[in-house]
Amino acid sequence: MSAHRLPGSGPLMVFGGPYSNLEATRALRALATAKGIAPENCICTGDLVAYCARPNDTLAQIREWGCTAIMGNCEESLVAQAIDCGCGFEAGSACDALSIDWYRFASARVTAEEREWVAQLPRQLGFQWNGLDIHVTHGAPSKTNRFLFASSKASSKREELDSTPAHVMLAGHCGIPFGETFDRENGDQGYWLNSGAIGMPANDGTADGWYLLLEPLAERVRASWHRLHYDAHSEQRSMIAEGLDNGYARALTSGLWPSMDVLPAAEREQRGIALQPPALMIEPNH
Template sequence: MSGIDYRIEDHGELHGDVLLFGGPYSNLEALQALLEIAEERGIPQANRVCTGDIVAYCADPQVTFDRVLFDCGIVVAGNCEKQLAADADNCGCGFQDGSVCDMASKTWFPYAAARMEDWRDVMEEMSDMAVFTHNGKRYAVIHGGLSDISRYLWPVSPDSAFEEEIAAIEAELGPIDGVIAGHCGLPFEKRIGTHHWINAGVIGMPPNDGHPDTRFAILFDGGVKFERLPYAFYSAASSMQAAGLTQGYDASLNSGRWPSEEILPQELRRRV
């Protein structure tokens, strides 16, 4: 045990398809589209898993937050929820001072904080980690890392970084078969020894691929599959612009490109 008093929820055994997603980012249009898919496919509330950062860049933090908590059975806190609950002055992502992301956060974070004051107690009580069993395998749900909620683990990160987090998780939970995480914004899966690491991606922003569709994943009996999420991105971008959230993320919803690639490892940046 680490000695840290993590909030952990055990959700027992889940049956059938499990919806995995992260980073709604206050993007209500994307969340509505995802929930419609869940309803169409008959995925029950208990089988909908959110890896946090419900509230971030976009224009509708309150309704997005309420709907995720109401419509999803497994939700862990992201660094944004932790920072908002603590009445901090930034999102806690560790952006370099003066970077594009840092400058943008000076607008969207105060916007979100002003609208989430009445939800701070709720955010403070959110889980740090969840656990469930599916198809005979035991999964932990976290945001970035357990050792550091804002830790960026990319598809190209060394196996040792994933191994550190898996060890930290198993010190709290005992043996697991897989980890479901978020935070970095890119969907991917990776085998780390006998463990399956799944990052479901985020629904609130595109994965910097030049297309406005975002991403989610489905855990099914045979493994995991990643899917595109088409939604009314133009409406979400217009809502951001009307709210004065025009520091680059509004354009990202239309272009499918992040306002900056500063946070990305060099090998994941575009070659121009």
């Protein structure tokens, strides 16, 4: 496990939400290996165990890979042996009802040894890399399950970033990839980069997951978002075989979420429209 080994100076591969999706996790690991990206430079923003059917195999894959990972709300709930996933869904909402099933399924299968491993993951991570001061969070530093989307106020992201020593935030949780640049209190540029998730599509009508690459250039860093193509049909079959024949299983191939309860109006309007976040250039911290 490399949670305490900081990334080296080569490119970073950032990803969220493996969500117990073994096929997607395997595919991303193979891609990282093919690209020659070291395990400690592959950074997972949490929610290793969630909607899909293979929590144990997915955890084993992540551990064997040795990528850098922080806890998501799903890991916090597993460690606390909570009664639900802690996603922050409203009681009685469709997301709430859907989450009860998968969380019970996962919590019943995760072993005591796996819970111990999950418990030692950090909740946040900060490091310097190629002139960037980077902070890794799940939802936001103030709250693991805070939903911050592209359409969420820039001031919310600025306040969260200003609560850390960093000028680049790498975030997850919301499940939809985006990058945003804004002015900080001190006049410098701040960056909020959400990699999206690999284990569930981005509600854009395609089955693909998403990951983020940070590549050092001469004096700046290029951030670019990429689709993860993998065998979503195989993962769907494994869910159905395990009795998880539900909206999340259908979403794996339709690319459409079973509920949009958590989405702001702007993201709801994007449902079914194939995404392509534009690349961003990141300036070093001054």
